[in-house]
Amino acid sequence: MIRMLAFVISVLVCGPTLAQPAPFDMTGERPAEERAPVQPPARPGQTDRQADDAATPPAEQPIAFRRHIIPFSTLSLTGEFDERTWSVYLTPGQAAAGNTLTFAYQNAIVVAPEASVLSVIVNGRLIGEGPVRATEAPQTRSYKLPPDLLRAGSNEVRFRVHQRHRTDCTIQSTYELWTEIPSETAFIEFAGRDAGRLSTIDDIRATGNNGDGRTRFNIVMPALNQPSRTGTVMRLAQGLALLGHMPAQSVLVTENMPVLGQPGELTVLAGTVSELAPLLPSMPDGASATSVATFVQDEASGAPLLVLTGPDWSAVEAAIEEVTKITERPSDVPRDVINTERWRLPQPPLFVSAKTLRFSELGVTTAEFSGRRFRTPFSVSLPSDFYAGAYGEATILLDAAYTEAVRSGSRIDIYVNGNIASTVPLGSASGRFVRHLPISVTLRHFRPGPNLIELEAALLTEADSVCAPGTTASTEARFALFDTSEFRMPDFARIGLRPNLDAMSGVGYPYRADAGPVALYLDRRDTETLSAAATFVSRLALAGESLAQIERIATPLEVGDRNALFIGALPQLPDSVLTQVGIDASVKVSWGSAPDTVSRTVTQTAFDEWRARLRGGGWRMPIANIEDWMRETFGISLTSLTITPGKESIFAPLDAATLLIAQAANPAGTATWTVVTSPTPKLLEEGVSAIADITRWNQLSGHIATFEPLNELVRTIPARQFEFVPTQAPSLWNYRLIGANWLSTNVLLYALLLVGLAILLGISTAGLLGKLGRRL
Template structure:
């Protein structure tokens, strides 16, 4: 009887604890953190040990713990991964060696979401090779949460493995279309990795395993080329080819190449160290050389004793033997430059691979990776990618067509619509006509090709659905489970025939498809101002990125003067003060700023101050009428898509470009002095800024922004600024044909509407005069 009060007290405390353990009330505090959330695994846990059971939360030691022999591979190929809207997913692939595929493995990641997401109606799912490995509610609005899922035996395979993150997100209180933009779930790259229990699987057995170089915790990949004799001019071309071969094998979205003469710190994730040199040069760097290095060419991996990291050794008794080892890496990546590509390999950051459309083609959505989907929410979004060749010239008149197979119920009200976006720009809008629902079979939606550019293009289809149920938005009502919209994978994208001709300058063609360097049959002249580590690293990184864009290595030869380029397409890389003035003049850079760009003395000089004062006086004196003209120009542009550039008969002169002080890197393109080849310049104020700037641009997110006549990179905002092409010349890229010329003329006249109007009036007058003359001769006279 004396134990009864104690039992009642325990029951009371348990009930009280359960009451306080309920979920936190709805909080209107700021949602998205100002900085990337720091998500850490619990202390006292190691990597490499699989979870005790599938779906175990990573907050428990058993979920992420492991022995000291395990290792991890980061899996997110982006600097940040944000899944937005009511439904969203991202898919890519990662390469595993046979040993890694056979090892026991665990997938770990941390995430945080918007506070307005209702966890009971929202979920985050992870798929590996098409199999669901983990799914759970989205409930990390207050603090970041980590999750871990043991991967079933036999799921991973040697080679490419598909990884897919998918979310379904529902708003707590709001049912408007605008509220869907408040839904987001972010996965921090430094928390997303696969833990392998077998430490021996970290080793590389053959050069094919270079594809498994992987990522660091920011989504970057780095190749460290250790070359004791790198400053010898005769070796530069071979090192550039090695960098391209490594990049094509790795094929990661953000790859950097660093050249040095000494060993870097080994064992870092997402890095591969390659030692290239003769036996005498590399012997001091290694405790022992691979067998056969003293007598012949060797390309083999050795393992560092302390970090267990693989190190690739390319060596031999002399440099020709080393060159042969380099060819073992690069030669398998070669392909004929005159053979067009059917697909562009984007699988490491976007699945499926992007098909190349060169003319009249119809592609089913199922071929583009779009699955049949049923949707119960308010804003449905799906995406796919297609590529156009480097000589694409249909941005002023061309239209693609989406033949849409879809269905919607009678609950969808008038005012609902389907929007099509191309590279983030709205390209078409189609309203739902019927108020009683229906099935759409191959509904044609014309999509302007104004926003297409050479290389991959991201096309997004968005269905905005309005219903009476969402208009009422009863508080506490459960999320609807009845589908109101369906998209079928039998839908098609029809790309018509379009004009095919190259343009000079056109940096977008270079960034999208490595033109014109990929299509050059001969060797590309490469000018480097000096053979120091930073400049060589910048050149190697740029050529590696160019090789990935073109899908093949680009053969280069070193030149010491622009005159040696002759009539060939050429590349010039270096610091602006060290580059020849001839190159600057040809690509449109103001030579007077050659020595002052980036220097502290160039900021705030008296001449610049006076120039700024004069500009302000001119601006203010004509402020009233200038404002009216500007407003009129904006209105005409918005309503009729007509700009002043399209109202010119003669081409606009391109003024010399003055690099801004906020930029640390510029890319410029122009014709050579004889106007029969393309010169591209990559320059920075200093060698260190050159290396860092090219490394930043090598990220696929920045690289795809390169376009126009000149592009500059500003590190403060991590942005690429583009100077459009004011005057260009055509470059023949395919055999002449009347059909292609007709399309070229159509696009040119659409870009120069004033010339078209004058030509139309002239032809009308000539037709009237001819008709009058004919009637006067043949008509009946009174």
């Protein structure tokens, strides 16, 4: 009886606990090969350890040196599947001492952790992966690097994410999925203090970036006030930029030693032995007798210093040549790719004429997809004289397959540089295998230099429409893309344009080594202006992948027929130069004089409101609506319906802008002038440093561009008038293509020519029939 009573009591106590339902679990919806053991959620700041190879090193092992590895301020991975690949340059010492790779991440709250995974791949080897589950606060992951993984030189780093929505099954919901990794949290730790040493000129490539994804070269030159040395400073800045080859580089030119030991910075001392003596406790061996280009280590900070010195200035110039000669490329050797490896891999191939490449050659691999929105990118590059944006079309020959579950309304979208360029519908009752399905891609959004093309498949299914529990993460593939697909570029017109900020930002045109010496006008020789000029010139060198010869001039009269750069604060630039490039010289005093940023914002808001009010009121409203419809439907605006090109209006920058870049032909029409200016030298240095970031640099286009730091906005003004600059040998085929694009741009004149030809054909036909036809 006592045993029976004890049994009844135990059932009454434990029953409610045993009867509790299991928590909601979506593990079964994830592919078996991707499932990870269930782990307790990490606390904020807790390290997420994955298996044995993900363990962090013991706390007692000191880490003396680390390298940030993400070349942007933040790495953002979006959608159901996304990945980003780039390379990190390591010295032999760093490759041997690589210990762990650490990063912190955070993701959207709608990401389902049991069906989402974040992976890290280095040099083709998976070093760690785990569920995406940092919704409330960033979580840190640290993966042990195998001893033989890293190598001296370039190392490929790839972050990849598979994400699924917690509850929603729509295509729109996939835009809510994101995982972000701040640059300051992602780094490789190296065992030993000596890993930070730089010993050869090639090691400049290992400068890397700081926690904001930026790189800076500090050029310390005590005798900076001598005008004859400006050209040498610019050449050194270009050489350093080409060796560093990072996406956001700036140059600081100064006479004093900066703070040493900062990540992503390299300090270079250039001067004679007597000039550098106050800055260095001891000179490198042999510096008093010959030119020396070598690294020394600062005793206090342990930071490497590149010393370029000698007994006289000619010896210093010879030492600088030791740096720049590594980067020189013969002008008669054409490029076959544009170098983007430090921020995007694979590198985009250069198309100079009709050419077809398979997706496998463009870095796109065969992929099977079970989600709702599949997106994969690839890049191609175009030359500086590309001229086919008004009429040309490229073609994607798509090899793909989709199941019978994909219903009507699904589509393939093609994006070029973030703009929609083509759409093809999908969907059938029985599924379909398509072989070389032609998709026309307009060339309107292509530009000289690298172009990012993204193929996106938006897939609708009945199961997603119902969105029943347990089906939001189906593992059955519904779409497949094959790497046998092809991208076909047609023949396109090749002729240079002036002005053309697109070509300047894309490939450095016309400021390249093969275009002759470049005249540089500086309004003054303060450190801010010199730093801005060095940053801008080095960014041009990086775009053109060549060293331009820079010659400083004292007045615009010395320019002659050379391409020229005018860099300085607006109040100090000559009125004749400003007028030539279309800048209103009367704003010298007013630009940048607003009392505070609030008033500038209010002024801009009022300006936009009045413009909208005047444009939309009265009889103008129907005309504006028609113009918008024609622009969106046919790409035609009222400005294109003119026989002669309109005149360039004088431009006055808004107070919100702190940097202005304008380009035009010289008075003789034989060369290109580019003006880079700001209200003050300090704003000039800051503005050029900001615009040198690849994300903003690639937005420069047209005739004039301005940068507004408050809202991180680059505004551009297209060129109404431009000049053709022949770049190819005369060819009837090229002239035909040039004429086709020009007539497609000038629609009204094209229509008048067609009408005129039709009338001429009718008159000639009537005349022939009158003489040869049968009379009734």
